[in-house]
Amino acid sequence: MPPEIVTIACLTDNYAYLLHDPDTGETAVVDVPEAAPILRELATRGWKAGWILITHHHHDHIEGVEELRRATGAKVVGARADAHRLPALDLAVTEGDRVTVGGLSGSVIDVSGHTIGHIAFHFPQAQAVFTADSLMALGCGRLFEGPAAMMWESLSKLAALPPETLVCSGHEYTASNARFALSIDGENAALRSRAQAVAAARETGQPTVPSRLAEELATNPFLRANDPALKAAVGMAGAPDDEVFAEIRARKDRF
Structure with a gap:
């Protein structure tokens, strides 16, 4: 089983x-x-x-x-x-x-x-x-x-x-995380679709975790600091991955 x-x-x-x-x-x-x-x-x-x-x-x-x-x-x-x-x-x-x-x-x-x-x-x-x-x-x-x-x-x-x-x-933070993700990656169609699904789930009190890693890889900006498109979106085209991650994390802290 x-x-x-x-x-x-x-x-x-x-x-x-x-x-x-x-x-x-x-x-x-x-x-x-x-x-x-x-x-x-x-x-x-x-x-x-x-x-x-x-x-x-x-x-x-x-x-x-x-x-x-x-x-x-x-x-x-x-x-x-x-x-x-x-x-x-x-x-x-x-x-x-x-x-x-x-x-x-x-x-x-x-x-x-x-x-x-x-x-x-x-x-x-x-x-x-x-x-x-x-x-x-x-x-x-x-x-x-x-x-x-x-x-x-x-x-x-x-x-x-x-x-x-x-x-x-460990936490039900997905709705607020989605709002931040859209602020820097709003052209991501997979992210927009996921954000809608998250909002609908929370309206009915449903948990948004667990999630599939494949979905995170497609939509989670903290996993995508190595993505050239996201680097460009935050004005850091060509920057090292860890520096882009640091910028994304700093923006989230201020969001």
Whole structure:
């Protein structure tokens, strides 16, 4: 049976995820903004969380970890580089390490930039990558700790994954991200179509994540800093990719 991914709304605009292997019954939770909605979803489905995978240290991604750990006995996995700012880890990982959820094997990717030590989890069998606040739907995380060149390197790693990969990001920011993207890439027909779909989804309260990487590659300006057309649109034709990314990120910060 194929792996199952469940998106859980938390707090005001956060998302947590369940990754479930139906062949073994094992389930992982990715990020825990708060425990209650996750525990409700687990109970509804009759699943038991065996793993908690943490992407980075920000409170809106780890606030419910201890409550969920107490309730489920799940083991906690997080970045070795971030361990001093995370709940106690049962397994500390670095880029290239493997994480196993039942029969599903995932790889750890260092996606520092939003924070130093931010990681993503890529599970090829589920065709999914859990990116939290690195690559987001039509956006990327604000650069709180790392420089633009670091974030561009991180996003480039994610951009190289198979285009059918589901990008499971951490927030419902897509509508505002779409408005910004249109301000610099308004001639992009795929972007205009996606922005309309996002607006329609939000009008009915539907989540806009996960998204497909192929869609992000076509419409997300933060992944397209290497595109000559977008470079020209921001007045930086011929500039290095990371410098164009820095300009796009700075414009978003002021938007």
